[in-house]
Amino acid sequence: xxxxxxxxxxxxxxxxxxxxxxxxxxxxxxxxxxxxxxxxxxxxxxxxxxxxxxxxxxxxxxxxxxxxxxxxxxxxxxxxxxxxxxxxxxxxxxxxxxxxxxxxxxxxxxxxxxxxxxxxxxxxxxxxxxxxxxxxxxxxxxxxxxxxxxxxxxxxxx
Amino acid sequence: xxxxxxxxxxxxxxxxxxxxxxxxxxxxxxxxxxxxxxxxxxxxxxxxxxxxxxxxxxxxxxxxxxxxxxxxxxxxxxxxxxxxxxxxxxxxxxxxxxxxxxxxxxxxxxxxxxxxxxxxxxxxxxxxxxxxxxxxxxxxxxxxxxxxxxxxxxxxxxxxxxxxxxxxxxxxxxxxxxxxxxxxxxxxxxxxxxxxxxxxxxxxxxxxxxxxxxxxxxxxxxxxxxxxxxxxxxxxxxxxxxxxxxxxxxxxxxxxxxxxxxxxxxxxxxxxxxxxxxxxxxxxxxxxxxxxxxxxxxxxxxxxxxxxxxxxxxxxxxxxxxxxxxxxxxxxxxxxxxxxxxxxxxxxxxxxxxxxxxxxxxxxxxxxxxxxxxxxxxxxxxxxxxxxxxxxxxxxxxxxxxxxxxxxxxxxxxxxxxxxxxxxxxxxxxxxxxxxxxxxxxxxxxxxxxxxxxxxxxxxxxxxxxxxxxxxxxxxxxxxxxxxxxxxxxxxxxxxxxxxxxxxxxxxxxxxxxxxxxxxxxxxxxxxxxxxxxxxxxxxxxxxxxxxxxxxxxxxxxxxxxxxxxxxxxxxxxxxxxxxxxxxxxxxxxxxxxxxxxxxxxxxxxxxxxxxxxxxxxxxxxxxxxxxxxxxxxxxxxxxxxxxxxxxxxxxxxxxxxxxxxxxxxxxxxxxxxxxxxxxxxxxxxxxxxxxxxxxxxxxxxxxxxxxxxxxxxxxxxxxxxxxxxxxxxxxxxxxxxxxxxxxxxxxxxxxxxxxxxxxxxxxxxxxxxx
Numbered sequence: 001x002x003x004x005x006x007x008x009x010x011x012x013x014x015x016x017x018x019x020x021x022x023x024x025x026x027x028x029x030x031x032x033x034x035x036x037x038x039x040x041x042x043x044x045x046x047x048x049x050x051x052x053x054x055x056x057x058x059x060x061x062x063x064x065x066x067x068x069x070x071x072x073x074x075x076x077x078x079x080x081x082x083x084x085x086x087x088x089x090x091x092x093x094x095x096x097x098x099x100x101x102x103x104x105x106x107x108x109x110x111x112x113x114x115x116x117x118x119x120x121x122x123x124x125x126x127x128x129x130x131x132x133x134x135x136x137x138x139x140x141x142x143x144x145x146x147x148x149x150x151x152x153x154x155x156x157x158x
Numbered sequence: 159x160x161x162x163x164x165x166x167x168x169x170x171x172x173x174x175x176x177x178x179x180x181x182x183x184x185x186x187x188x189x190x191x192x193x194x195x196x197x198x199x200x201x202x203x204x205x206x207x208x209x210x211x212x213x214x215x216x217x218x219x220x221x222x223x224x225x226x227x228x229x230x231x232x233x234x235x236x237x238x239x240x241x242x243x244x245x246x247x248x249x250x251x252x253x254x255x256x257x258x259x260x261x262x263x264x265x266x267x268x269x270x271x272x273x274x275x276x277x278x279x280x281x282x283x284x285x286x287x288x289x290x291x292x293x294x295x296x297x298x299x300x301x302x303x304x305x306x307x308x309x310x311x312x313x314x315x316x317x318x319x320x321x322x323x324x325x326x327x328x329x330x331x332x333x334x335x336x337x338x339x340x341x342x343x344x345x346x347x348x349x350x351x352x353x354x355x356x357x358x359x360x361x362x363x364x365x366x367x368x369x370x371x372x373x374x375x376x377x378x379x380x381x382x383x384x385x386x387x388x389x390x391x392x393x394x395x396x397x398x399x400x401x402x403x404x405x406x407x408x409x410x411x412x413x414x415x416x417x418x419x420x421x422x423x424x425x426x427x428x429x430x431x432x433x434x435x436x437x438x439x440x441x442x443x444x445x446x447x448x449x450x451x452x453x454x455x456x457x458x459x460x461x462x463x464x465x466x467x468x469x470x471x472x473x474x475x476x477x478x479x480x481x482x483x484x485x486x487x488x489x490x491x492x493x494x495x496x497x498x499x500x501x502x503x504x505x506x507x508x509x510x511x512x513x514x515x516x517x518x519x520x521x522x523x524x525x526x527x528x529x530x531x532x533x534x535x536x537x538x539x540x541x542x543x544x545x546x547x548x549x550x551x552x553x554x555x556x557x558x559x560x561x562x563x564x565x566x567x568x569x570x571x572x573x574x575x576x577x578x579x580x581x582x583x584x585x586x587x588x589x590x591x592x593x594x595x596x597x598x599x600x601x602x603x604x605x606x607x608x609x610x611x612x613x614x615x616x617x618x619x620x621x622x623x624x625x626x627x628x629x630x631x632x633x634x635x636x637x638x639x640x641x642x643x644x645x646x647x648x649x650x651x652x653x654x655x656x657x658x659x660x661x662x663x664x665x666x667x668x669x670x671x672x673x674x675x676x677x678x679x680x681x682x683x684x685x686x687x688x689x690x691x692x693x694x695x696x697x698x699x700x701x702x703x704x705x706x707x708x709x710x711x712x713x714x715x716x717x718x719x720x721x722x723x724x725x726x727x728x729x730x731x732x733x734x735x736x737x738x739x740x741x742x743x744x745x746x747x748x749x750x751x752x753x754x755x756x757x758x759x760x761x762x763x764x765x766x767x768x769x770x771x772x773x774x775x776x777x778x779x780x781x782x783x784x785x786x787x788x789x790x791x792x793x794x795x796x797x798x799x800x801x802x803x804x805x806x807x808x809x810x811x812x813x814x815x816x817x818x819x820x821x822x823x824x825x826x827x828x829x830x831x832x833x834x835x836x837x838x839x840x841x842x843x844x845x846x847x848x849x850x851x852x853x854x855x856x857x858x859x860x861x862x863x864x865x866x867x868x869x870x871x872x873x874x875x876x877x878x879x880x881x882x883x884x885x886x887x888x889x890x891x892x893x894x895x896x897x898x899x900x901x902x903x904x905x906x907x908x909x910x911x912x913x914x915x916x917x918x919x920x921x922x923x924x925x926x927x928x929x
Contacts, residue, residue, distance in 0.1 A: 001270075001271075020270070022270060023270075030185075030186070031188075035179075036179070036182075036183075036185070036186035037178070037179020037180065037181075038179070039183070039185075039346075039347070039397070040185065041346045041347070041430070042430040042850070042851050043429060043430060044430065044850050044851065044852070046850065046851035046852055047346060047430075047851055047856075049346055076179070077178065077179030078178070078179050081178075090177040090178075093173070093177055094169050094170065094173040094174075094177065095169065097170070097816050097817065097819070097820045099173060099176055099177070100398075100649030100650070100651070100820060100824060101345070101346070101347070101395070101396065101397045101398045101648055101649030102172075102175075102176025102177075102181045102395060102397070102649070103181070103183065103345075103346040103347045103397030103398060104346050105176045105177060105179075105181075106179045109177070124864070127859075128859040128860045129859075129860055131858065131859035131860075132858050132859060132860055134858075134859075135346065135851070135856050135858060136346070136859075137344060137345055137346050137398050137400070137824070137827075137828070137856065138398055138649045138820075138824045139820060139823060139824050139827075140820075140823030140824045140825075140826055140827035140862050140865065140888075141823075141827065141858075141859040141862050142823050142862075142864055142865065143820065143823075144859070145859060145864075
């Protein structure tokens with residue numbers, strides 16, 4: 001199948017890569033760009049393991065054609081090292097034991113960061129509802145919910 | 159207890175890499191020259207395979223069974239009397255026995271192109287009637303799945319005891335027919351295999367998302383005709399196991415054979431469709447339970463007729479019968495059942511072969527026993543609590559040997575029930591019921607055998623028997639303590655908890671302890687991480703290896719301090735004699751870099767110890783728990799909401815309470831899925847009907863409540879620190895407790911749910927049937 005060039009910005013760097021029209025963004029990130037922190041869990045947009053930030057909003061990279069991302073700004077789990085909200089979430093995830101096998105964690109963190117920034121007043125019920133698109137098979141979610149609530153509370157206190 | 163030793167909720171050492179997306183799973187590893195595999199799989203449940211047409215021009219890239227004669231069949235036979243042997247071909251030969259069975263491997267530079275190739279293959283087959291129902295699988299005239307057998311069953315087991323007098327003496331008798339659904343374990347990371355041939359070492363290097371790298375190595379060597387020195391298995395980060403990855407895979411054999419044949423790296427990554435349909439492989443039980451009790455709720459006897467849908471093949475190493483055949487030994491549960499009769503059948507059907515899923519047979523057994531006890535309670539007008547308390551093994555009877563020979567090590571089972579009930583405002587639930595609300599309260603009580611070893615497993619006669627668990631402890635020249643274990647972590651946090659054990663024994667800072675695991679070339683042999691065994695077995699082995707290493711360090715330290723042997727002790731990571739002290743770092747440096755300073759009689763084994771460990775007796779620890787659930791039901795829609803969930807759990811001494819809580823919470827979430835959501839339906843032709851996670855429903859953050867956990871900590875008298883295996887426990891109790899709560903809520907309507915999962919459709923049907 002023909003491979004076509006796609007130009008996009010990934011974690012702040014301009015990239016031009018060749019991809020088949022059927023390639024989804026998760027495969028492009030993991031395969032061509034070696035950004036394997038984005039995980040693939042279902043490839044039909046249910047589990048949320050592949051969640052990345054596209055132009056500032058969370059998106060499922062497994063059901064997004066790479067070609068549709070021409071000119072977009074993508075941020076993956078590898079692109080948040082300087083981000084204070086992500087740093088607070090990482091600390092809280094560890095403190096609250098919000099991860100076990102780690103496979104859902106990158107997608108979960110990208111969603112969690114969006115919740116924290118978009119819904120500063122979110123309570124537990126709202127946080128759980130917002131997490132509906134991210135499955136975790138290990139933790140039973142309590143640690144994840146508590147970690148997000150902890151960061152929300154910290155931010156409200158400052 | 160120290161702040162970092164056994165008993166501390168130490169934060170996990172492994173978190174940092176996962177939080178930064180630096181975990182390394184099979185799918186993240188892509189060596190140069192990699193070929194990706196897509197499997198051509200059976201589209202039908204039962205057929206005679208008559209031909210495979212390879213796409214023109216791609217004949218060299220499609221491999222069927224006839225192309226890979228070097229792969230021998232998988233044989234997972236049991237020595238239990240009457241077990242019927244069968245072979246599982248890695249690629250189908252002659253017959254197709256379940257939807258999704260691998261037929262041919264298609265290779266290409268990318269998975270997408272490999273799938274194109276698989277789609278272009280032609281398949282010739284003659285359909286046979288499918289055996290899709292385990293209850294009619296043995297009926298005369300049913301087509302035989304394995305044609306050399308007399309009927310479609312791997313094994314039948316029995317315990318005969320005449321219970322015919324009980325009808326006359328019992329105050330209550332109940333009979334229940336109960337069913338659990340077939341499930342897919344669905345770890346978020348599917349299976350994955352990367353096979354490479356190293357021509358220098360003449361060694362196959364197989365990287366696989368597996369829970370048991372050493373067992374996989376043995377199985378690969380057996381089936382490929384290699385010696386075990388020619389096989390190295392690496393389990394990198396594994397994205398969840400739960401039993402799903404405790405198996406020698408046909409796909410592993412095929413990838414290995416291809417890598418050897420082609421001299422190129424070959425990789426297969428399971429996608430979700432394969433995981434859900436080809437590998438929906440657990441939990442499908444059917445029970446007819448009859449139980450008799452006296453007026454006080456005391457059980458007089460029980461009879462169980464249990465059938466497990468074991469699928470088409472016997473999986474390596476656990477075999478097709480581990481689930482059904484265990485039902486006989488675990489049905490009495492935590493109770494002092496006086497009389498018992500059973501029959502179990504491991505039925506053979508045209509479905510994916512069964513694997514033991516977290517809790518193994520216990521989830522179904524607990525469901526059968528606990529719903530039956532509630533039926534007795536309702537009939538006798540007793541509370542669920544009263545019936546439990548009338549039958550639980552009392553603490554003063556511990557250690558207790560029950561009528562089928564299970565030995566419980568320690569604990570206060572009745573106290574777990576009392577605590578769980580005390581944690582819930584039951585009178586308020588009763589008041590709401592009286593006011594007409596459809597709410598209910600349910601209990602389940604169970605125990606979980608973990609870390610059972612040689613004495614239990616040799617009797618099964620399956621391809622492996624766990625023996626002494628080994629661990630290696632050694633210092634590096636700069637004083638880092640390296641632990642090497644054959645058990646492997648796939649979310650359990652062993653990098654942290656085994657470091658805590660080492661700290662407890664040697665006083666080394668856990669930050670200076672590294673766990674090497676998941677690689678057969680670097681670690682002692684182990685049957686792996688399954689059966690809630692890692693913390694008991696590897697915890698004990700690491701402790702023993704560290705103890706012996708400490709003795710050697712003390713001998714060197716004493717000499718360096720010019721102290722009398724026997725006067726030196728190990729404390730806080732240093733050898734001390736009187737006022738003088740020398741750190742383990744310095745002792746390590748002396749052995750490796752300044753051996754001129756060593757005493758003449760130094761132990762020549764140096765600072766490297768491999769030790770073996772097995773609890774005595776090794777019949778297993780028994781953790782136990784009581785789950786107490788409150789539900790609310792919308793009778794118009796059949797929707798169940800869990801209002802409150804309490805777990806009172808006794809895992810013996812907890813090595814890391816935070817991690818134990820994580821295991822309990824995660825297990826309970828899976829059990830909630832079993833109770834309310836997860837089901838892989840098959841039609842009469844044996845076709846699986848849930849192909850996506852939008853059809854096969856996993857519990858999300860809105861379905862799992864904030865679970866309240868209360869710990870009891872009764873040490874096991876048989877383990878190194880008193881710890882008990884507890885990894886599966888959470889997944890055992892929820893279906894029983896939730897359905898008991900549902901049936902409590904439905905009791906005023908005269909309705910009762912008996913089949914899992916209790917979906918809205920099943921609830922509405924039960925309500926309708928009672929009208």
